[in-house]
Amino acid sequence: MSALPRQTEIPLLVPDWQADVTQMLDEHHLVAWSDMPPRRMQFAVSLARFLSSQRDTEVAVFYGRFITDLDSFCYQLERSVPGPVLDRRIDGPAGIANLLRSRASYRGRPNAKYRYYIWHDSDVLLRANPRLFGRIVDTMAGVAAESEYVSDDVLLIHRCIFVGGSILDLYGEDERAQFRSWYCDG
Numbered sequence: 001m002s003a004l005p006r007q008t009e010i011p012l013l014v015p016d017w018q019a020d021v022t023q024m025l026d027e028h029h030l031v032a033w034s035d036m037p038p039r040r041m042q043f044a045v046s047l048a049r050f051l052s053s054q055r056d057t058e059v060a061v062f063y064g065r066f067i068t069d070l071d072s073f074c075y076q077l078e079r080s081v082p083g084p085v086l087d088r089r090i091d092g093p094a095g096i097a098n099l100l101r102s103r104a105s106y107r108g109r110p111n112a113k114y115r116y117y118i119w120h121d122s123d124v125l126l127r128a129n130p131r132l133f134g135r136i137v138d139t140m141a142g143v144a145a146e147s148e149y150v151s152d153d154v155l156l157i158h159r160c161i162f163v164g165g166s167i168l169d170l171y172g173e174d175e176r177a178q179f180r181s182w183y184c185d186g
Contacts, residue, residue: 018050025116029141029160031179033123033168041120044163048118056113064121064164068128073136081115090139100143103156114157123164126171137162138183 024030034040044061052059060080067073071088074096078086083102087094105111117140126133137160144158162168162179172179 018047021047022051022054025159025161029144029162031162031168031172033164033166035166040163040165044118044120044161047161048116051114051116051118054114056110058112058115060115060117062117062119062122064119064124067119067122067125069125070132073125073132080117090135096136097139097143100140100158101147103153111154112156114159116159116161118161119163121164122162123167126164126167130171134178134183137178141178142182 021030032040032043034043048059048061051057058081060077062073062076062080067076070090074086074088077096077099081099081102082104083099085094086096086099089095091097103111122133125136140158140160144160147153147156147158168179171177175181
């Protein structure tokens with residue numbers, strides 16, 4: 001995971017900042033936090049619009065204000081990523097990981113090469129259920145790594161952008177949390 005560096009100037013007023021952030025996403029997932037909700041929203045909406053305009057790109061947007069448990073995350077996911085029917089579970093043939101692995105194809109259109117997940121207010125689930133948040137982050141990062149380094153399918157780069165309050169910064173500093181380590185299944 002990566003975090004935007006702390007800056008004293010207002011990065012959203014710098015022209016073409018979206019291209020710089022997109023370049024960061026070539027190699028890393030991203031955590032962006034601010035204690036000012038309008039600034040978070042402006043960042044996420046502007047970045048989503050920019051990413052959506054790129055060729056061979058899918059953007060899935062999650063509205064985290066409404067994500068407080070597994071069911072509400074699945075509700076958002078199945079409305080953002082086309083694919084098989086989704087059970088309310090992380091693993092298994094109809095779980096979250098399987099849907100994240102799926103790729104829709106449309107006649108006359110090339111398959112997407114990039115899929116970005118922009119999770120507005122991701123700190124809401126972190127506050128409500130840190131364990132579940134960690135499992136979902138781990139699953140999203142795991143599917144991204146699997147797709148990039150293990151799968152024999154046509155490459156689909158997955159990148160996550162977690163946007164929220166300063167608790168994301170604290171979570172990112174924790175060596176055991178899923179922004180910095182894999183979830184312990186044991």
